[in-house]
Amino acid sequence: MIDDTTSPDFPRTMPAHPASSPGTDTWYNPHMHRSPRRTSGLLFASTAAALVVAAVAGTAPAAAAPGDPFRPAMHYTPARNWMNDPNGLVYHNGRYHLFYQHNPSGPGWANMSWGHAVSTDLRTWREQPIAIRGDRDAEIYSGSAVVDHRNTSGFGTAGNPPMVAIYTARYRSGRQAQSLAYSTDDGRTWTKYRGNPVLDRGSTNFRDPKVFWYSTDGSGGYWVMTAVEALDRKVVLYRSDDLLTWRPLSEFGPGSDYRGIWECPDLFPLPVDGNPGRTKWVLVVSHNPATVDVLPPVPDISPRLLKGTGTRYFVGDFDGTRFTADGPPRFVDDGRDFYAGVTFNDAPANKRIMMAWMSNWLYAQQTPTGRWRGAMTLPRELSLRTVAGRPTLISEPIAGQGRTVYSQRDVAVGPDDVTLPVRPRAYRVHAEFRPGTARRFGLTVHKSADGAERTRISYDVAAGTLSVDRTRSGNVLFGPVFPSVESVRVPLRDGKLSLDVYVDASSVEAFAQGGSHTITDLVFPNPASNDISVDSAGGQARLDSLTVTATD
Numbered sequence: 001m002i003d004d005t006t007s008p009d010f011p012r013t014m015p016a017h018p019a020s021s022p023g024t025d026t027w028y029n030p031h032m033h034r035s036p037r038r039t040s041g042l043l044f045a046s047t048a049a050a051l052v053v054a055a056v057a058g059t060a061p062a063a064a065a066p067g068d069p070f071r072p073a074m075h076y077t078p079a080r081n082w083m084n085d086p087n088g089l090v091y092h093n094g095r096y097h098l099f100y101q102h103n104p105s106g107p108g109w110a111n112m113s114w115g116h117a118v119s120t121d122l123r124t125w126r127e128q129p130i131a132i133r134g135d136r137d138a139e140i141y142s143g144s145a146v147v148d149h150r151n152t153s154g155f156g157t158a159g160n161p162p163m164v165a166i167y168t169a170r171y172r173s174g175r176q177a178q179s180l181a182y183s184t185d186d187g188r189t190w191t192k193y194r195g196n197p198v199l200d201r202g203s204t205n206f207r208d209p210k211v212f213w214y215s216t217d218g219s220g221g222y223w224v225m226t227a228v229e230a231l232d233r234k235v236v237l238y239r240s241d242d243l244l245t246w247r248p249l250s251e252f253g254p255g256s257d258y259r260g261i262w263e264c265p266d267l268f269p270l271p272v273d274g275n276p277g278r279t280k281w282v283l284v285v286s287h288n289p290a291t292v293d294v295l296p297p298v299p300d301i302s303p304r305l306l307k308g309t310g311t312r313y314f315v316g317d318f319d320g321t322r323f324t325a326d327g328p329p330r331f332v333d334d335g336r337d338f339y340a341g342v343t344f345n346d347a348p349a350n351k352r353i354m355m356a357w358m359s360n361w362l363y364a365q366q367t368p369t370g371r372w373r374g375a376m377t378l379p380r381e382l383s384l385r386t387v388a389g390r391p392t393l394i395s396e397p398i399a400g401q402g403r404t405v406y407s408q409r410d411v412a413v414g415p416d417d418v419t420l421p422v423r424p425r426a427y428r429v430h431a432e433f434r435p436g437t438a439r440r441f442g443l444t445v446h447k448s449a450d451g452a453e454r455t456r457i458s459y460d461v462a463a464g465t466l467s468v469d470r471t472r473s474g475n476v477l478f479g480p481v482f483p484s485v486e487s488v489r490v491p492l493r494d495g496k497l498s499l500d501v502y503v504d505a506s507s508v509e510a511f512a513q514g515g516s517h518t519i520t521d522l523v524f525p526n527p528a529s530n531d532i533s534v535d536s537a538g539g540q541a542r543l544d545s546l547t548v549t550a551t552d
């Protein structure tokens with residue numbers, strides 16, 4: 001979201017609701033060629049040690065909820081109405097809290113308030129009453145939450161430390177300033193602080209405060225806030241002893257390589273390669289190149305800008321005052337639908353867990369989901385691993401165990417594509433591929449019986465790139481830039497590509513090589529398009545292993 005006054009190309013009003021009620025949608029089937037559907041007999045072209053290691057189960061397609069075909073099974077969505085950024089991610093007294101940008105009264109972006117859900121395991125979420133409601137004075141934009149263990153704010157007591165939310169109040173005048181609300185009943189009810197705002201620069205684009213406790217030697221420390229001056233493409237850092245009064249520390253930016261705006265920063269330390277003696281800091285910033293709303297594609301706009309919104313990160317150092325980057329930013333996720341990613345405060349065992357909003361401002365308000373709109377990505381545990389000589393963010397999804405419904409080992413793939421005999425509604429596919437003689441190999445999911453509708457996750461051997469192709473993934477016509485192919489360079493490791501793909505009713509999240517590369521994309525397939533197939537082109541690839549785990 002961008003400033004109301006300076007960004008006229010951003011849709012401020014709810015667009016006409018797309019003709020999206022299930023049954024009346026036009027499913028996009030431009031290519032009606034047929035591909036063989038083979039679900040029995042010999043599954044793979046080569047029999048070399050083909051081995052079914054698990055019973056095939058769940059072959060009947062699980063039904064989508066009537067009238068709600070895109071509601072995910074393993075991703076958080078509000079029961080009704082609009083959701084964007086995750087806010088206030090914090091763990092407290094055995095529960096993970098997910099607050100989020102929410103319109104309590106409609107499926108379009110408006111009336112910003114903080115919705116709320118809780119979970120004990122990051123897998124199943126229970127929606128709670130609205131936590132912080134926008135009012136006539138101000139809307140409640142993005143921010144963070146802390147547990148004020150030392151009761152520095154005085155909102156609680158030593159025995160019952162308060163939860164404190166630090167959010168952006170977006171006033172009717174357009175001014176954006178940082179404000180507080182607190183809860184002394186484990187996040188059930190929230191009170192806005194009377195002295196709001198607590199930090200005001202007189203700016204109309206100062207927002208998205210992420211606050212964390214910065215420990216110094218022994219038991220000392222102070223609160224650090226990162227926020228953005230969005231249009232200036234700057235992260236501004238402040239410190240406080242009590243969350244009430246703030247003084248400036250430093251600034252990071254402005255970004256020079258980019259035309260868009262910066263939003264939703266986060267800053268946290270991580271050990272490199274698991275070595276606690278070698279810590280680097282990661283600064284996450286979401287980028288919103290709102291200037292490219294005017295598509296179809298213009299030749300001189302780089303593919304990066306066509307991507308719309310995305311979350312990037314810098315690796316560097318933070319000395320308690322200033323962040324310095326070791327190099328340019330990289331994408332946390334190379335798909336289209338991973339925005340406003342931020343991490344939990346106080347997660348158990350020092351884990352660093354990120355969630356992001358699974359959408360893109362380029363078309364977020366048009367997605368054809370009906371009475372609800374907006375889903376979160378799977379939570380992902382982050383770590384730093386040295387890849388090609390530099391610390392690289394690794395993302396590992398957190399999802400339920402599920403049950404294995406199909407498994408194969410050591411088989412050849414190709415030349416025909418082979419449809420698996422299982423069709424779970426939500427699932428993970430784990431595949432270990434070797435290219436063999438193939439030019440391209442991969443998986444197809446959300447595939448219709450005639451093969452015309454499909455989402456392809458494939459590897460181009462010569463280019464060394466992994467792609468997710470959603471150009472024929474179902475309903476792709478609700479937004480002009482929705483049909484797309486996302487690609488990222490993924491070097492083979494020991495001659496292999498390891499792939500984990502999480503497939504839900506309206507999304508695909510692909511994790512390659514253990515999470516060093518990820519692609520997250522929304523898709524809106526016909527619920528009957530639920531075949532999974534494996535294929536190669538130009539030769540035979542090999543699958544060391546293939547496992548399908550139902551997660552719904």
Ligand code: FRU
Nearest residue numbers: 001002101141142207263340
């Ligand atoms: C990011 C964002 C934030 C803002 C919020 C408003 O998607 O634009 O910068 O606080 O959404 O809903």
